[in-house]
Amino acid sequence: MKYTNRRIASLLRQKGFKLTPQRRAVLDIICSSTEHFTPVQIYERARQEHPDVGLVTVYRTLNMLAALGLLCQVHMDGRKRSYVMRRPAEHHHHLVCSQCGTVVDFASCDLGELEEKLSRQTGFEINGHLLEFSGCCQECKQK
Amino acid sequence: MKYTNRRIASLLRQKGFKLTPQRRAVLDIICSSTEHFTPVQIYERARQEHPDVGLVTVYRTLNMLAALGLLCQVHMDGRKRSYVMRRPAEHHHHLVCSQCGTVVDFASCDLGELEEKLSRQTGFEINGHLLEFSGCCQECKQK
DNA sequence: CTTGTAGTTGAAAATGTCTTTCATTTATCA
DNA sequence: TGATAAATGAAAGACATTTTCAACTACAAG
Numbered sequence: 001m002k003y004t005n006r007r008i009a010s011l012l013r014q015k016g017f018k019l020t021p022q023r024r025a026v027l028d029i030i031c032s033s034t035e036h037f038t039p040v041q042i043y044e045r046a047r048q049e050h051p052d053v054g055l056v057t058v059y060r061t062l063n064m065l066a067a068l069g070l071l072c073q074v075h076m077d078g079r080k081r082s083y084v085m086r087r088p089a090e091h092h093h094h095l096v097c098s099q100c101g102t103v104v105d106f107a108s109c110d111l112g113e114l115e116e117k118l119s120r121q122t123g124f125e126i127n128g129h130l131l132e133f134s135g136c137c138q139e140c141k142q143k
Numbered sequence: 144m145k146y147t148n149r150r151i152a153s154l155l156r157q158k159g160f161k162l163t164p165q166r167r168a169v170l171d172i173i174c175s176s177t178e179h180f181t182p183v184q185i186y187e188r189a190r191q192e193h194p195d196v197g198l199v200t201v202y203r204t205l206n207m208l209a210a211l212g213l214l215c216q217v218h219m220d221g222r223k224r225s226y227v228m229r230r231p232a233e234h235h236h237h238l239v240c241s242q243c244g245t246v247v248d249f250a251s252c253d254l255g256e257l258e259e260k261l262s263r264q265t266g267f268e269i270n271g272h273l274l275e276f277s278g279c280c281q282e283c284k285q286k
Numbered sequence: 287c288t289t290g291t292a293g294t295t296g297a298a299a300a301t302g303t304c305t306t307t308c309a310t311t312t313a314t315c316a
Numbered sequence: 317t318g319a320t321a322a323a324t325g326a327a328a329g330a331c332a333t334t335t336t337c338a339a340c341t342a343c344a345a346g
Contacts, residue, residue, distance in 0.1 A: 018293060018342050039332085054296045059333065095261055095269070104265050109257070115276065118238055122247050123281035126238070130275045133258060138266030161313050161322060182304085197325045202304065 005031040008070060017064065025050045026061045030071070036103045097137035104137075148174040151213060160207065168193045169204045173214070179246045240280035247280075 005027050009019055017023075025046040029037070037045075043058045065071045095104040109131055119126050148170050152162055160166075168189040172180065180188075186201045208214045238247040252274055262269050 020294065020342070022295075057295060095265060095267055097267065104267070106261060114252070118249055118276060122238060124238055124240065124247070124276070124278045125284055126276050126278035128277045130273065130277070132273045133261060133267075133269050134271045134273070135267045135269035141266075141268055163313070163323065165324075200324060
């Protein structure tokens, strides 16, 4: 399943959200690429077209989209406070370079069995998992 | 392998660190339980015995212990900035309740194969992974 | 096309977590 | 006991993110 700008727009309206130029700008950026962006990066890009969007609005829009399940986040290096958002695709995970921040996606993860086992052992109702590998990418290794 | 208060103390001395009452207080708290604590929680407990420890010192001590590999961190809910520390054991992962913050450890993870595959495909040198399940614990389910 | 209004906005201030700075104090060892 | 390198607390700083609030606007109903 692939979300397009237009599609998201109509979903928002359906949910009672207004489609403002600022939100449009954020959506355009996120939908125009498969890259990952930090809120600040999105903010900077959005300003090029629309010089008076505020960073606050970018945060608000991203939060809204995330709450609707349209975005997901990466935790750089597992420790940094900054986080990154991207337009979603299927369930997938991340491989993050701790030198340069490059993020590579991968889809295969086979945690269903482990999840079930844990659920049985602990009584938890498990509704999500976070799996990230970190390391050093090829380019950074060469330096 | 189990770390005791005393054992850590002598390790610190060995490494050239001083064993101050403040550090002792932090160590006592961490070693006296298998629970996870946030820096602020440790700070608050430490103050009960030793009213003039500063939060700064708690942070410094925790960072030092983490740098020595004696502690590890949890990322609550995968999003919160606050993090939790505990006394370490073997390699393990966490199962976090997003309602109440309870953390359960589990050891089994079978990611070696996946790690190798990713490494081959991407050229990354992988040196760590972060795996966390989140959900709702038994107690919270009942409410 | 107006108009009412609930939802949205930007700026500034606030929050929360963690780190740095610096003058003062202290654990440790010769 | 005294020298000294390391450690401390307070206050200020750094950042990412959120809240507050008065002004503004998308859009549906008329």
